[in-house]
Amino acid sequence: MAMKYVQTTCPYCGTGCSMNLVVNDGKVVGVAPYQRSPVNEGKLCPKGVYAHEFINSEDRLTTPLIKKDGKFVEASWDEAYDLIAQKLKSYKPSELAVLASARVSNEENYAIMKFARGVLKTTHIDHCARLCHSSSVAGLATTFGSGAMTNSIADIAESKCIFIIGSNTFEQHPLIGRSVARARKNGAKLIYADPRLTATGKQADLYMQFRSGTDVAIFNAMMQEIIKNGWEDKEFIEKRCVEYDALKGEVMKPEYSLENVEKISGIPAAQLKQAAEWYATSGASSLLFSMGITQHTTGVDNVKSTANLAMLTGNIGRPGTGVNPLRGQNNVQGACDMGCLPVVFTGYQKVIDEAAHKKFSDAWGFPDGICAPQNGYEVTIMLKTLNEKPGELKGMYIMGENPMLSDANLSHVKEAMEKLEFLVVQDIFMTETAEMADVVLPATCYAEKDGCQTSTERRVQRFRKAQDPPGQAKVDWQIIAEVAAKMGYAEQFAWQSAEDIFNEITSLTPSYGGMSYERINKPEALQWPCPAADHPGTPILHTAAFAPAMPDSKGLMTAIPFKYPAEVPDAEYPFILTTGRSLFHWHTGGMTRRSESLDSEVPTGWIEINVDDAKELGIADNEMIVAKTRRGQVNVPARVTKDIMKGVMFMPFHFVECAANILTNDALDPVSKIPEFKACAVTVEKIQEA
Amino acid sequence: MVAKGDMLYAWASDAACLEKGECGGAVTALLKYALESKMVDGVLTVKKGADVYDASVEIVTDPADVEKGAGSLHCGTLLLSKILTKYQDGANNKKLALPVKGCDMMGLLELARRNQVNLDNLVLIGLNCGGSVAPVNARKMISEKFGIDPSDVVKEEIDKGQFIVITKDGNHKGISIDELEEEGYGRRSNCRRCLYKVPRQADLACGNWGVIGDKAGKATFVEVCSEKGADLVSKAEAAGAVATSAADPKGIAIRGKVENAMLKLGEKWRKHDFAALSGNLWDDIQKETSRCIKCYSCIENCPVCFPKEEDLKKATTMVPTGQVPPNPMFHMRRLAHISDSCVNCGQCEELCPMDIPLALYSHAVRAEADTTYLPKLGEAPYKN
Numbered sequence A: 001m002a003m004k005y006v007q008t009t010c011p012y013c014g015t016g017c018s019m020n021l022v023v024n025d026g027k028v029v030g031v032a033p034y035q036r037s038p039v040n041e042g043k044l045c046p047k048g049v050y051a052h053e054f055i056n057s058e059d060r061l062t063t064p065l066i067k068k069d070g071k072f073v074e075a076s077w078d079e080a081y082d083l084i085a086q087k088l089k090s091y092k093p094s095e096l097a098v099l100a101s102a103r104v105s106n107e108e109n110y111a112i113m114k115f116a117r118g119v120l121k122t123t124h125i126d127h128c129a130r131l132c133h134s135s136s137v138a139g140l141a142t143t144f145g146s147g148a149m150t151n152s153i154a155d156i157a158e159s160k161c162i163f164i165i166g167s168n169t170f171e172q173h174p175l176i177g178r179s180v181a182r183a184r185k186n187g188a189k190l191i192y193a194d195p196r197l198t199a200t201g202k203q204a205d206l207y208m209q210f211r212s213g214t215d216v217a218i219f220n221a222m223m224q225e226i227i228k229n230g231w232e233d234k235e236f237i238e239k240r241c242v243e244y245d246a247l248k249g250e251v252m253k254p255e256y257s258l259e260n261v262e263k264i265s266g267i268p269a270a271q272l273k274q275a276a277e278w279y280a281t282s283g284a285s286s287l288l289f290s291m292g293i294t295q296h297t298t299g300v301d302n303v304k305s306t307a308n309l310a311m312l313t314g315n316i317g318r319p320g321t322g323v324n325p326l327r328g329q330n331n332v333q334g335a336c337d338m339g340c341l342p343v344v345f346t347g348y349q350k351v352i353d354e355a356a357h358k359k360f361s362d363a364w365g366f367p368d369g370i371c372a373p374q375n376g377y378e379v380t381i382m383l384k385t386l387n388e389k390p391g392e393l394k395g396m397y398i399m400g401e402n403p404m405l406s407d408a409n410l411s412h413v414k415e416a417m418e419k420l421e422f423l424v425v426q427d428i429f430m431t432e433t434a435e436m437a438d439v440v441l442p443a444t445c446y447a448e449k450d451g452c453q454t455s456t457e458r459r460v461q462r463f464r465k466a467q468d469p470p471g472q473a474k475v476d477w478q479i480i481a482e483v484a485a486k487m488g489y490a491e492q493f494a495w496q497s498a499e500d501i502f503n504e505i506t507s508l509t510p511s512y513g514g515m516s517y518e519r520i521n522k523p524e525a526l527q528w529p530c531p532a533a534d535h536p537g538t539p540i541l542h543t544a545a546f547a548p549a550m551p552d553s554k555g556l557m558t559a560i561p562f563k564y565p566a567e568v569p570d571a572e573y574p575f576i577l578t579t580g581r582s583l584f585h586w587h588t589g590g591m592t593r594r595s596e597s598l599d600s601e602v603p604t605g606w607i608e609i610n611v612d613d614a615k616e617l618g619i620a621d622n623e624m625i626v627a628k629t630r631r632g633q634v635n636v637p638a639r640v641t642k643d644i645m646k647g648v649m650f651m652p653f654h655f656v657e658c659a660a661n662i663l664t665n666d667a668l669d670p671v672s673k674i675p676e677f678k679a680c681a682v683t684v685e686k687i688q689e690a
Numbered sequence B: 001m002v003a004k005g006d007m008l009y010a011w012a013s014d015a016a017c018l019e020k021g022e023c024g025g026a027v028t029a030l031l032k033y034a035l036e037s038k039m040v041d042g043v044l045t046v047k048k049g050a051d052v053y054d055a056s057v058e059i060v061t062d063p064a065d066v067e068k069g070a071g072s073l074h075c076g077t078l079l080l081s082k083i084l085t086k087y088q089d090g091a092n093n094k095k096l097a098l099p100v101k102g103c104d105m106m107g108l109l110e111l112a113r114r115n116q117v118n119l120d121n122l123v124l125i126g127l128n129c130g131g132s133v134a135p136v137n138a139r140k141m142i143s144e145k146f147g148i149d150p151s152d153v154v155k156e157e158i159d160k161g162q163f164i165v166i167t168k169d170g171n172h173k174g175i176s177i178d179e180l181e182e183e184g185y186g187r188r189s190n191c192r193r194c195l196y197k198v199p200r201q202a203d204l205a206c207g208n209w210g211v212i213g214d215k216a217g218k219a220t221f222v223e224v225c226s227e228k229g230a231d232l233v234s235k236a237e238a239a240g241a242v243a244t245s246a247a248d249p250k251g252i253a254i255r256g257k258v259e260n261a262m263l264k265l266g267e268k269w270r271k272h273d274f275a276a277l278s279g280n281l282w283d284d285i286q287k288e289t290s291r292c293i294k295c296y297s298c299i300e301n302c303p304v305c306f307p308k309e310e311d312l313k314k315a316t317t318m319v320p321t322g323q324v325p326p327n328p329m330f331h332m333r334r335l336a337h338i339s340d341s342c343v344n345c346g347q348c349e350e351l352c353p354m355d356i357p358l359a360l361y362s363h364a365v366r367a368e369a370d371t372t373y374l375p376k377l378g379e380a381p382y383k384n
Helices: A077-089 A106-120 A134-143 A174-185 A215-228 A234-240 A244-251 A258-265 A269-281 A299-312 A332-337 A354-364 A379-388 A410-418 A476-486 A498-508 A596-601 A611-617 B015-020 B023-036 B063-069 B081-087 B102-113 B135-144 B177-182 B189-193 B227-238 B249-289 B329-338 B358-372
Strands: A003-009 A018-024 A027-033 A065-068 A071-074 A096-099 A161-165 A189-193 A206-208 A285-289 A323-325 A395-399 A422-427 A439-442 A451-454 A459-463 A575-580 A607-610 A624-629 A632-641 A648-652 A665-668 A680-686 B007-012 B042-048 B055-060 B096-100 B122-127 B153-159 B162-167 B172-176 B204-207 B220-224 B242-246
Touching: A003 A459, A018 B081, A027 B081, A065 A077, A077 A395, A077 A422, A077 A439, A077 A476, A096 A106, A106 A332, A106 A354, A106 A395, A106 A451, A106 A476, A106 A498, A134 A299, A134 A323, A161 A174, A161 A269, A174 A189, A174 A285, A189 A269, A206 A269, A215 A244, A215 A258, A215 A269, A215 A299, A234 A299, A258 A269, A269 A285, A285 A299, A299 A323, A332 A451, A354 A498, A379 A410, A379 A665, A451 A498, A607 A611, A611 A632, B007 B023, B015 B023, B023 B042, B023 B063, B023 B096, B023 B122, B023 B204, B023 B220, B023 B227, B023 B242, B042 B063, B055 B063, B081 B102, B096 B102, B102 B122, B162 B177, B172 B177, B189 B249, B189 B358, B204 B227, B220 B227, B227 B242, B249 B329, B249 B358, B329 B358
Parallel strands: A096 A395, A161 A189, A161 A285, A189 A206, A285 A323, A395 A422, A422 A439, A575 A648, A607 A632, B042 B096, B096 B122, B122 B204
Antiparallel strands: A003 A018, A003 B055, A018 A027, A065 A071, A065 A439, A451 A459, A575 A680, A607 A648, A624 A632, A624 A680, B007 B220, B007 B242, B042 B055, B153 B162, B162 B172, B204 B220
C-alpha cells in the first residue's frame, strides 16, 4: 500500500540524469520522471526509463562465495573476510593490484583508494577510465591544465556550431543529444565525423564519413585551412596560448592539404573546407567527442588536436564553446576525481608530489605509513605484467568491474587473470570476471545505497537509497571498511555513513572543498571546482585563464604529426574494425541484458558491413559469419547496411557470445596506456557448412 | 446537509491544515478526514520535494502524514492517473483519496471507460487549474523576467492573471501571465490549450476562484459535484474537520467569469497552436520524429495508451526492434491508438528526450476528430 518516490541519479551513462524510483512496500517497482532536474527535466532515454528492471533480478549475488576445489561455496561474511585478510597480508604491497569502479559512488571509490594506498600500501590502483577517457585526462591536462569537460550540458544548446567527432551522442549520451538538437533548432550547424552514419549523423548538417584512426590528419587539415583563410583568433592565441608557431609549423605542411587528407581520411576536400569554415567562424563553436577520439594508440594526440583546434579559433571559456569529452560511465569522472588512478590522489594531487603524499599520509594516520610516493601500474599494464613478468603481481581486488569482457584482446586478459594467485571480486552479479575469483562478495546496486557521483559536466549529485539490498549484500564502502578492520585498520575506516566519507573527501580535495551533502542535496547540486562553502560551483572552465597547473595559466598548443593506427588493413585482414555501444545496452551487459525491455530491443550483437563490401564477399544480411583478427575470431550475425563506410566494419562490445574484444587490439597509447579499441585489421568469412 | 450541486466556502478547523494548507486548508482537511474516518485506506498526496519547484508523490496511510501534501505547487507537472494503473492495480482492491487537476481527472475518466481503474474506490478532490509551469522553465523565467534568484523563492501563486512569487525576505512580485507567455515563458503549451479548468467530474471541485470578502485567502470555494462529494463534506463538517458557509452569490459570479476568461484564453492558444501546424503536418511529424530514440516515455506515461506489455517491444511488421530512430510507424501506430482519447495532459511531450511536440500532434488530431467523427465510446464526460 505504502508508495513513495525516491529521487536519485541514473546508473548508466555520464550525463547525470535524475529520476524517481517508485517504491511500493519497500521494493523498487518502477521509474518515474523527476522533472525538477536541471540536467534532464524529467526526460530519460530507454535505459533510464527501464533502469529498475534489473534491480530485483533473481540472480543477484546475495551471499559471500569462496571457491573450493573449483566450485563456489556459500560462506559467511566472517569466513570471507578472514580468508581475504589472511591472503592479502601474505603478499608484498607491490604484488597487489586494485581495480576501482566507474559504476559505484565517489565515497566507495575513495574508500577503495584509501584501502589500496593505506592498507595494502600498493601503488597499483586503476579502473576502467583507463579504457575510455585516459587519453582525454592526459591530453587536456597537459594542454588546458584540467582533464574534464570544459562546458556544461545545457550550455551546448547555446552553441552556434557543434562539431562531433568519435561520439554517437544521440545513442550514447541521449540527453546531451537533446542539447545538440536544441542548438540546431536555434539555428546552429551540426558537423558530424564518424565512419558510421549513426542516429547522430542523421541529424547533421554536414556529415563527414572517414576511415577510423585518421583523426589527427583531419584536425590538422582543418587548422591549415583556418590559418590559410585568416580565421584563427589572433587575440586569443596571443593572450591565452603558447607554442602557436610550433603548431602552425606542423599543420601548414603540404601533407595536411585538404586534397591529401581527403586521400588519408576519405573525407572529400570540400567537406573539410566547409567544416573548417563553419567551426572557425560561427562565433561560438563547441567540440564534442568520446571514445572514437580516445581509444587509439594516438588517443592523446587526438585529444590534443581537439584542444589545438579550439584554442586556434578561441572557442574555449565562453558559453556555447569548449572541448567536451563526454564521459561514458555514470561515475567515471568521480572515480578519477577520487584518485583511483595510479598517479594521483583525490582531485588530481600527484602521488609523486612530496607535499601531497605527506598531506594524505598525515590525514589518514596509518601507523605504518602508506604506499611509496611512486606511480603505479595502469590496468592495461597490470594485465601485461601478469602475462609477461610472471610472479610480479599475485593478488588483485576488483570492485564492480568486468575486465573479462571490457578489455581489449580478451584471450590475453584471460591468460593474465588466470595467473593471479588470489582474486577478490565484489559485484552485484556473477560476471565473467567474478567467475574467475577466489572470493566473491555480494554488493549493492545504485538503488540500494546513499552516496554521490560526478557526471561528465563535473556535477556532483546524489544517489539515494530506495530499497534494502538483497540477502546479505552490503554497500561497497562498508565491505571495504570491514576488510580493512579485519586487517587491523578499523580506526582509519570508522565511517558511519556515506556522508562521513564525503566529508573526509572534501577536507582533502580542493576542487570539492566547498561541497557538503546539504549543498549537493539540492537539485542543481554543484559542479567542481567548488573550493569554498560560499562558492557557487563552475559551469564553464577556463573563462579568463587556463588552469593554474599550466605555466602562466596559458594553454599549450602542440604540433601533432599524424600517425596511422598500430594495425592497418592488409591483404590478409583487409578491413578496419571499430567498436561501440548500442543505445539499449550498457557495457558488458550485466544490468541491461537482465532488463527485459532493453534485451528485447537488442538481444545479441552484430557486425556492420557496408552493402558493397557484403556484395563482394557474398554475405547476406543476418547471415552468421566469422570475423577474424590476429588475436582471435568470433561468430557473429552480419548487419548489412549502407550507413557504414566501405572498408570499415563495426561491432558493439556488450555481448559475450560474440565479444568484440576478442578481436580488438591491445596495442597501447604510449602516454595514456589506452588500448586501440577503435581501429584494427579484420577479415570476415562465410561459415562453411560442416 | 450538503447536497450535490451546492456551492460552498470551506476551511479547515484543524490548526495545522489551516496554517499549512492553501486558502483555508479545506482540501488537506477533507483528505485527512477521508483517511481518519476510514472512508479510504490511503491518500495519494502530492508533496513538496526539494523546493517549491519540485512535486513528488507519496501514498500515506497515517492521517498525520496527509499534511505533507498541503500547499499548492504550480510547478508540479506530474500526472497522477497512470500511477494508479501502473502501481496501484487500478485501485481495485483498495480505496484511495487524491487531489486531481483537470488532466489527472480526464486521464482517470478515460482509464475508467476502459475498466482500467475503479472510480468507485476513489475519492477525488478536484482542483481548479489554470495550468502549470515546468520546474526548470519556471526557474529560468523567475531569473530572467523577475530578476530574482529562483532559489530565494519560497512560495509562488497564480492569482488574477498574474504569476506571483514570494521570496524568503517576504518580497512579492507579480507579472501578468499574458506578458510572460508572449515572451515564451509561462505555462506548458498543453496547459495553455486546456479547456478543462474546473474538474466537475471529480467528487468536489475546489479552488480559490470566487472566494471574496472576509473569506478571501482564508477559505476554499467548493463545488459539490457528486453524492460521494456531498457525503464527504457533510461528514467532515459533522466531525468538526471543516467548517463551511454558503458561497457568496457575487463570488459564484466572479468564479464563473474567471473560468470563462481562462477558457477564452485556452481557445486563443488552441487556435494559435493548431494554426501553426498548417498544411505540412505530415512532413513535420516525419521530421520531428526522426530524432526519436525509442525511449517509450510517450507510451509509458500516457494515460490513454494501453500497450500489451508482453508484445509492445517485440518486432512487428511495421516496427522492427532495435532501430534508432525507429521506423516512423512507431509513432503513427501510437497516434492511431490514442487518436480518439488524447486528453492533452502533455506528458508525452514534456517527457520526450528529443522535444518532439507529441502532445500538440495528438491533441490536434483528437480535436479535429471530435468535430468530424462520432465518438466510438460515446460522448466523453468532459470537454477538452
